Amino acid sequence: MSPTPDEILPTLADDLALALRLADAADAVAMARFDAAGLRIDTKADRTHVTEADLATERAIREILDAERPGDAVLGEEYGTSGDTARRWVIDPIDGTHNYMRGIPIWATLIALSVGEVPMVGVVSQPALGRRWWAATGHGAWTNTPADEPRRIHVSAVDDVAKASVSFQSVEQWRDVDLLPALDRLTRAVWRDRGYGDALPYMWLAEGRLELVAEFGVKEYDVAALAPIVREAGGRFTAFDGSDRLDAGSSFATNGILHDDFFRLTHDEGTA
Template identity: 40%
Template sequence: MPVSPADRQLAERLADAAGAAIRPLFRAAYAQELKADHSPVTEADRAAETAMRRLLDAEAPGDGVIGEEYGEKEGVTGRRWVLDPIDGTRSFTAGRAIFGTLIALVEDDWPVLGIIDQPIQRERWVGVAGRPTTFNGRPVRTRACAALEGALLATTSPHLFRGEEVEAYMRLAMAVSGSNLRQGPVYGGDCYNYGLVASGCLDLVCESGLALYDFAALAPIVEGAGGRMCDWQGDPLSAASSGQVLAIGDPARVDDVLEALSGTGAA
C-alpha cells in the first residue's frame, strides 16, 4: 500500500513531538542510567518515545509499534512504526548535536517511510518510497563518486565491529585511504551520517550491530536521494537483516565496496 500524505504528516508530527520532549533536556540536568548492554539511556530518550507512542495510540491504534526503549506493541494492520527516540545517546549526553530521532513506517517487513530529525539544529530528512528525499522540505541528492579511493567514509566507532568484521572494515578503510593515510574515515555521527550521505556531503557509511530501529528509517532516505542501502552482502535491508549496514551515495561504487569488505577485490 502506498504511503499516504496522512502517513507522512503523522510521521512529521511524531518527530515534532519527540523534539519537543528532547530540547528542554539538551545540555541540561536529566536522569540517566546504563541498560543491560551498558549503553546509556536518559530521561530524554524515554520522554521522546513516550510522546510518540501516545500520538500513535491516538491516531493509528491498529498499527504495530517497535521502539528502542519500550519494546513492541502488536498491531492488526500489517504496518509497524519503528522508533528510536535518540539515535546517538552518547552524543546527546556529551552535548553534541549530531544525534537524531529516527521514525520509520514498515509494511510487510520493508521500510517505506523514514525520518531523521535533529531537533537541536532543526534539521530533518524525510524519505518516502518512490519519492525524492527532502531536507527541510527541499529535495536532496547524493553525489557522484568516481572511485573508491578518496571517497569520504564514515562510521560511528570502529570499536563497534566484532571478530572478522574488524578486518573487513579495515580493508574498506584502506581502500578509501589509498596512499593518503590522512584521508581516513570520519568517526562519530550515528544516524546523522546517513542524512549527510543523502545530502551529498559523505560518500559512504559502514556499520554493524544495528537493530531494526537503528536502520529502518535510513533506507528510504538514502535511496530516495539516489543512493543505495544494503547489507554487507549487497542485499536490501528489511526487518530480517542482520544489522550489517552500508549506505553508498553512488550506486556505481557498490561492487567496489563489497569487494573491499570481502577481500575479493584487486590486490
C-alpha cells in the same frame, strides 16, 4: 457499497505528514531536557544508558500513534513491540544517547514506517542542530534549509573509489566482527575516511557529501528510518552481507554507483 473506515488506508503522503508531526512532538520533548542539569540517567540490562528524555520522547510518539494509527504496530527501542500488523512504526527516540547525555548536539530522533517489513517512510530529526531529513517511497528525499524551506537531496555522482569519502563509524565495531583487515583495505583505497557516528553520516551520504557508511551492532530501530531516505536520494542501503534485511545487525549504505566496488573491496581479501 462504500468502503468501511478499516478499508480506507492512509496514503504514504499521509503517513509522511504524520511522521513529521511525530518528529515535531519528539523535538519538543527531547530539547526540553537536552544539556539540562540533573538529567536522570539509568543503565539498561545490556549495560547501555537510557535517559529520562529517551523514555519521555518515545512515550510522546506512541501517544500520538495510539490516537492517529491505533491499528498499526509499533517497535520502539525503549518500550519494545506492540501490535502485530503489516504496518509497523519503528522508533528510536534518541539515537545517540551517549552524545545526548554529554551535551553533544549530534543525536537524532528516528521515525520509520515499514509496510510488509519494507521501510517506506523515514524521518531523521536533529533538533539540536536545527536539521531534519525525510522521505517516503516514490516521494523523493528532502531536507530543510536555513530558511526552513524543503530542499530535495540526492546522493553524489562520484564513480571512483579513490575519490570517495566514507564513514566507518568506529574501529571497535569492525574489530568486534573480525573485519579490521577489510577496514584497512577500505581506508587505504578511498580519498578520505572518518568515524562520524550515528545517523548523521547517512544523511550526509543522502546529501551527496559521502559515498559509503558502514556500521555493525545496529538494531532495526537504528536503521529503519535511514533506509528510505538513502534510497529515495538515489543510493543503495543493504546489510553488510548484501541482503535487504534491517534486522541483520549491520548496514552498508552507498551512493549506489560504488556499491558493488565497495562490497568487493570489503569482502574479497584478494582485493587491494
